[in-house]
């Protein structure tokens with residue numbers, strides 16, 4: 001089993017410069033090989049990544065003489081892995097033709113020369129041509145290191161270390177089926193009654209961010225003070241991302257650990273972004289990112305995720321009798337069923353509905369949940385669904 005850890009690095013100034021130089025070298029190699037490939041395509045000559053790498057190696061010490069100080073793994077991996085992937089995705093029709101990488105593009109390079117080539121001892125990683133670099137934490141799983149990618153986010157460098165490990169995941173069988181309702185008021189509410197708070201990271205730093213951006217607009221572009229402020233702003237953005245990520249990681253890990261199957265709703269993000277009042281709160285919560293994280297952690301733990309139909313009114317359905325209450329208003333925090341008198345917190349009610357969707361889901365149905373409906377819904381409520389579907393989703397996001 002392959003596991004990837006992203007660990008923050010603590011390089012000294014010289015090492016940080018070397019990281020940036022290696023990222024630059026990887027970009028140059030990628031762009032050079034891509035240009036070579038493009039010319040080949042125009043002339044009806046197909047050049048494989050092996051051929052492209054050989055042609056790059058033949059000229060690199062003459063054209064880019066500074067690259068002698070670099071680890072040649074950076075250029076080889078840029079062509080063998082990154083360019084090769086981009087070309088095969090284009091070939092299969094999945095992506096468009098690969099683009100040239102810009103200097104302002106996300107900085108990263110792959111440092112290893114294959115399985116087992118990089119050693120980690122305690123909190124130190126041994127990188128070719130750079131030497132021992134301190135890490136902020138040790139590897140979480142033991143095993144053979146297969147891949148190491150160095151990248152920069154905000155002001156900080158990271159190593160993404162892929163390890164081949166034999167650690168088995170705990171068996172999810174015997175645990176309950178859990179429905180998860182996501183929103184702005186609470187990041188997530190589970191049918192088990194767990195509430196996860198939304199950190200509202202952007203909202204917390206919004207005023208500070210605005211003030212800094214105003215100050216930046218008054219500085220001379222490219223001046224020393226302009227760069228200082230620019231760094232300050234990127235650090236603040238980084239902090240906002242970290243706060244959001246921490247909340248997402250804690251919640252998703254806790255949910256996946258306690259479930260054998262998970263029911264979620266499918267979010268109509270494009271529809272919701274049309275509401276400008278909600279757009280900011282929505283992007284602050286980054287709910288699609290949250291659900292994406294939940295999906296990949298569930299997959300790694302062999303927990304199945306069942307997505308409810310896009311038009312399934314999870315907030316407006318009574319979790320006790322299945323009646324759909326289309327009169328539920330934006331401000332109603334409690335669900336009161338007019339048919340059976342059931343009373344419950346609205347988020348918990350929605351989470352239980354999503355659990356019911358996951359319970360009613362059988363192996364023969366589409367894994368994406370195309371035809372998933374809870375059993376107790378009558379024909380009448382099904383007809384009502386479409387008209388109230390979008391307003392149901394909007395409702396969810398207006399409760400900030």
Ligand SMILES: [Zn+2]
Nearest residue numbers: 318321337340
């Ligand atoms: Zn009811």
